[in-house]
Amino acid sequence: MSLSDAHPATRARAGFDWDLIRRRGKSILVHGIVLGLVAIMLLPLVYMVMMSFKTSTEIAQDPLGLPDSLYWGNYMQALASMGYVRSVLNSMGITISVIVVVVFAGAMAAYPLARLENRISRVIVMVMALGLATPNFVTITPIYVIFRDLGLLDSYLGIVLAFAALKLPLAVFFYTSFIAAIPIELEEAARLDNCNNWQIFWHVIRPLLAPVTATLSLFVMIMVWNDFIYPLLLLTDKDKLTVMIAVYKFVGNTGIDPTKLFPAAVLGSLPLLLMFAVFQRKIMAGATAGAVK
Numbered sequence: 001m002s003l004s005d006a007h008p009a010t011r012a013r014a015g016f017d018w019d020l021i022r023r024r025g026k027s028i029l030v031h032g033i034v035l036g037l038v039a040i041m042l043l044p045l046v047y048m049v050m051m052s053f054k055t056s057t058e059i060a061q062d063p064l065g066l067p068d069s070l071y072w073g074n075y076m077q078a079l080a081s082m083g084y085v086r087s088v089l090n091s092m093g094i095t096i097s098v099i100v101v102v103v104f105a106g107a108m109a110a111y112p113l114a115r116l117e118n119r120i121s122r123v124i125v126m127v128m129a130l131g132l133a134t135p136n137f138v139t140i141t142p143i144y145v146i147f148r149d150l151g152l153l154d155s156y157l158g159i160v161l162a163f164a165a166l167k168l169p170l171a172v173f174f175y176t177s178f179i180a181a182i183p184i185e186l187e188e189a190a191r192l193d194n195c196n197n198w199q200i201f202w203h204v205i206r207p208l209l210a211p212v213t214a215t216l217s218l219f220v221m222i223m224v225w226n227d228f229i230y231p232l233l234l235l236t237d238k239d240k241l242t243v244m245i246a247v248y249k250f251v252g253n254t255g256i257d258p259t260k261l262f263p264a265a266v267l268g269s270l271p272l273l274l275m276f277a278v279f280q281r282k283i284m285a286g287a288t289a290g291a292v293k
Contacts, residue, residue, distance in 0.1 A: 052262035059258045074263040078250060082264065086239060087246035088271050094159055094242065095224045095275075099217050101164040106171025106216070107209060111201050113172065114179035115187075125176055131169030136229055139166065144233060154236045162230055167220050178212040179205060218276070225272050243268050 051059060052074055054067045078084065113121045143162050144153075152158030182205065190200045231242040241249070247268040251260050 048262055048265055051258060052266050054259075056257075056259050074259045075267070078260065078263045078267055082246045082250045082267070083238065083241070084243070084246065084267055087241050087243040090156075090240055091225055091242040091244070092271065092275075094156065094163070095221055097156075097160045098163040098167065098224050099220050101160065102167045102171045102220055103213055103217065105164070106168055107175050107206065107213075108201070109168075110172045110175030110179055111205060114176045115184075125172070128169045128172045131166075132173065136166070136227075140229060140233060143230075147234065153234060154240065156240065159231060159234050162234060163224050163227070166230075167223065170219065171216055174212050174216045175209065178209065182208055221275060222272070225275075243271065 050066060051063075053070045053072070055071050055073070058065075058067060058071075113125055143165075147153050147158050147162070150158075152161065186204050187200050190204050195203065225242075226244065227242075228244050228248070231245050232248070235241055235245065247264045250264050251257070
């Protein structure tokens with residue numbers, strides 16, 4: 001009989017704990033694979049930041065090497081030409097407004113759909129779900145024509161309503177599934193206290209939606225911030241441009257200048273990364289609150 005097949009006490013006396021060694025080896029392997037995948041995913045981001053601090057001469061001579069020094073001239077040029085602060089404020093205002101509209105309207109629409117168990121409600125949910133499969137390029141023409149006739153082109157209200165309409169099916173899909181899992185007994189107890197439907201939704205259902213609201217807000221934030229087509233077609237005033245359109249107009253479409261492209265890409269992604277970090281904490285807090293409730 002080999003030492004590995006012996007009794008644990010025998011292996012311990014021999015100075016080897018093969019089970020512990022096997023578990024540690026597996027843990028090291030898993031952690032190594034995870035760290036390797038993280039490094040692969042972060043490599044483009046590191047390369048983008050590294051290239052943004054290079055001069056045009058350094059990029060031409062050694063495109064993969066480290067910069068000789070941190071050259072801030074690229075960022076100064078980008079900040080001076082992009083209207084960066086204004087475009088970031090525009091993107092943040094549009095994104096937050098869309099999140100508020102989508103969360104409020106989606107929750108109110110999903111509540112009755114989740115509680116009404118009939119064919120009509122199921123059909124409505126299925127129709128709303130079809131909106132998730134509709135590509136943006138299919139809806140851009142009718143939205144443009146409708147907004148042109150309503151005088152909503154080149155306005156903050158128009159772009160917010162367009163994004164809200166596009167993201168509302170996602171909100172209904174999220175909230176309907178979540179509300180359906182909430183015990184009906186909570187609402188019945190509220191009705192015994194003479195609460196009407198609005199009071200039940202606001203005081204009973206709404207606080208329980210914290211985790212799904214945080215997750216939904218994160219999805220909507222990323223999609224709205226990164227959207228390029230709708231702001232490009234619906235906004236023309238340079239003072240109303242989002243940060244993605246500002247980056248596009250700064251870099252240009254006739255040629256690619258690395259000294260413009262990389263700093264503009266970093267500046268365009270930085271606010272989203274900061275907002276993502278904030279929303280990550282909100283997700284954890286919301287999940288905890290939902291579990292306690």
